[in-house]
Amino acid sequence: MQWLHLLAGNLAFASALALPSTHHVVHEKRRTPVLHPRVRLDPNAVIPIRIALKQSNLETGYDRLMEVSHPSSPSYGQHLAAEEVHAAFAPADDTVAAVKKWLLQSGFSDILPYENKGWLGVDMPAKDAERLLRTEYYEHETPNGNKIGCDEYHLPSHLSKHIDFVKPGVKLSAPMKKRVVKREWPHGGGGRPGRPGPPGTHSNPFPHWHMPPAAHGLPPALQNCGVNITPSCIKALYDIPSPRFSDAVDRMGLFETYDAFSQGDIDLFFQHYAPWVPQSTSPEVISVDGGTAPVAPSSVRNGGESDIDIELAYSLIYPQQVTVYEVDDLPNSSEETGITGFLNTFLDSIDGSYCNYTAYGITGDSPGIDATYPDTNNTGGYQGQLQCGTYELTRVISISYGESETELPKAYVERQCNEIMKLGLQGHSVFVASGDYGVASFPGSNGDEFGCLSGNGQNGTVYNPDYPSGCPYITAVGATRLYENDTVNDPESAMQVNLTAFNLATGVAGTSVPLEFFATGGGFSNYFTPPAYQAAAVSGFLSKYPPGVPSYAVNANSTNIGANGGVYNRAGRGYPDVSANGAFLLTYVNSTQGTFFGTSLASPIFGSVITLINEERTAAGKGPVGFVNPVLYAHPEVLNDITNGSNPNCGSEGFKTEVGWDPVTGLGTPNYPKMLELWLSLK
């Protein structure tokens, strides 16, 4: 890199090292050997040593979030302002003082406060840095230019707990596996709806369907909910009343990327299935780093995801309004650059401090994982500066996208999850679709036809948990369904549909073996342990209803996934947390009628229910509900427990629904009146 050679000639830096004798410990060590050619760094080359200080309160985040989110906390509902959250996670004064003292005692007085409170920096000759950190620095020749680094370095033992990492240092780990790039992925992610197939040819998938006897006494709008879910069916299932409010603070947010809605489609849906929403009703669109919407009905970007999210939200909350965050630029820059991350651009845009925030050894964008802006390399790329803290986040946000957790490095996922915790502290509720292929990820994920994991002696038999569902600060929403002889008065089952059979019956869309395993996503994270609010639910499930398949307990670095023939991590955070209907939604995409399935439907439905409850609380002079999991796990009686169905895949039976929480449908579906009563009784 240029600066290295420039600085190497600068001899004005006198070596000032007077190292105090202290006990040193290895702080970071490279796990895999460097394959690039390298030479020892010139001892007089001046290098910028940057010390990332431990955000010492990271581990207190959980407790702080419980203080404002747990129903038995005296501070329930007393969410923090953004500035309070930032201050709470800045390094502690004693951390800054201890590291400064060490540098001063070692002879470095020229300490630079760097970028934000999280860093201290000193420019020093390599030879001094090598003695300070008891290491050897090398210059590596990589395809992306020359880079300095070391194989391991040491810190005084009393400082190890104050310092996250030092750079240049041990190179940050690369993604474990590069995803298999598929055109429609990760767009339309965790809850990509089942495809209805080409336009104009949709035939009746239930030629022999007869109205079940129990449906005869129901209003016409509720007579065929078992084969065609509509907003009326959803309102009847969960006892959701007609909305009473439209206020400025409770707009509902939807995250979209690549996929974009078409006004013509949503108007057709309102006309046929939600006539109480006026024609031309349209969401506010926030363009994040070049995202655009709407598109013409025939656009390849109109894949149904955005249409459906918007249709479900408006039909349940109108006259309340909807805000769409359309994230990342075009044309499909993310696929061209092969990036695997998808929430970073969004989180940057709603919290400026996140852009350069350091946690778990990562600062800002991760090269090779996140989109970077300005996007000068792609035709039509967003040429503006990265948007940092440009937009305010709505109280409720629903994300119907996701990907395999193990396709992202653990530290990357931890840093994003930590940011979601901060959103909870500020009173936001974040919902995510839990995935659509049962215990697997998308077909093709991790190089596997079914989207299952291999390793430690197994081949495609290990369950593949979803991200961000595994983050314990998010509410993961699974999907449920009715069967053809059910009415809205019957209990729902886990969403499980043999889409190959369905597509054969309708004769309009493709078939494949993985499509036979379309089912609500659920399981156990390989990166996160069960949070305290969930611990009893998870251990209760595992002890009362041992899944009939072997398990493993994941190690600290998640390298033993699949060990001893195990197929799931019995020590992981379980998901989903809750569920809602996700099957047989008849709607229009590209102006053409089709039937859609997926947890993509469930997340906006649950988000809409919470939006309505926030409105009632607003009207009662109360704040938003914020992170809902602690309340729901403490009060599972406000949900309808789902006890029929399962989510098989990866060559085994997956998990079964049971009484109480299970990794198929979580705690269950909304019972709106009970939820409202509970939340109106809380502060």
Ligand SMILES: *[C@@H]1O[C@H](CO)[C@@H](O)[C@H](O)[C@H]1NC(C)=O
């Ligand atoms: C949308 O419909 C138009 C007209 O029927 C058709 O030409 C086009 O291929 C369709 N696009 C998609 C993505 O299905």
Ligand SMILES: *[C@@H]1O[C@H](CO)[C@@H](O)[C@H](O)[C@H]1NC(C)=O
């Ligand atoms: C983040 O860091 C970059 C470079 O280190 C700087 O240019 C940018 O202004 C910083 N952004 C914020 C929001 O602090």
Ligand SMILES: *[C@@H]1O[C@H](CO)[C@@H](O)[C@H](O)[C@H]1NC(C)=O
């Ligand atoms: C743009 O392309 C150049 C040359 O291939 C590369 O060095 C640079 O990192 C790219 N920039 C971005 C933002 O991808």
Ligand SMILES: *[C@@H]1O[C@H](CO)[C@@H](O)[C@H](O)[C@H]1NC(C)=O
């Ligand atoms: C795993 O199974 C697939 C499909 O049966 C096969 O093609 C592949 O070679 C197997 N891989 C290993 C490492 O055994």
Ligand SMILES: *[C@@H]1O[C@H](CO)[C@@H](O)[C@H](O)[C@H]1NC(C)=O
């Ligand atoms: C639904 O009920 C009818 C009789 O009312 C029966 O013939 C049919 O097999 C049932 N369908 C299923 C899937 O159980």
Ligand SMILES: *[C@@H]1O[C@H](CO)[C@@H](O)[C@H](O)[C@H]1NC(C)=O
């Ligand atoms: C799904 O349906 C197809 C077509 O009827 C059938 O061949 C296949 O066995 C079914 N798969 C499962 C897993 O039930």
Ligand SMILES: *[C@@H]1O[C@H](CO)[C@@H](O)[C@H](O)[C@H]1NC(C)=O
């Ligand atoms: C991962 O952690 C285990 C202990 O939990 C350790 O034995 C192993 O060496 C570690 N692997 C790597 C690659 O660091």
Ligand SMILES: *[C@@H]1O[C@H](CO)[C@@H](O)[C@H](O)[C@H]1NC(C)=O
């Ligand atoms: C329970 O689920 C099975 C599929 O797992 C389904 O065939 C059956 O109809 C469901 N029963 C009820 C009562 O919904």
Ligand SMILES: CC(=O)N[C@H]1CO[C@H](CO)[C@@H](O)[C@@H]1O
């Ligand atoms: C929607 C869109 O713009 N798609 C483009 C994605 O990138 C490929 C390759 O550059 C183009 O062929 C597509 O048109």
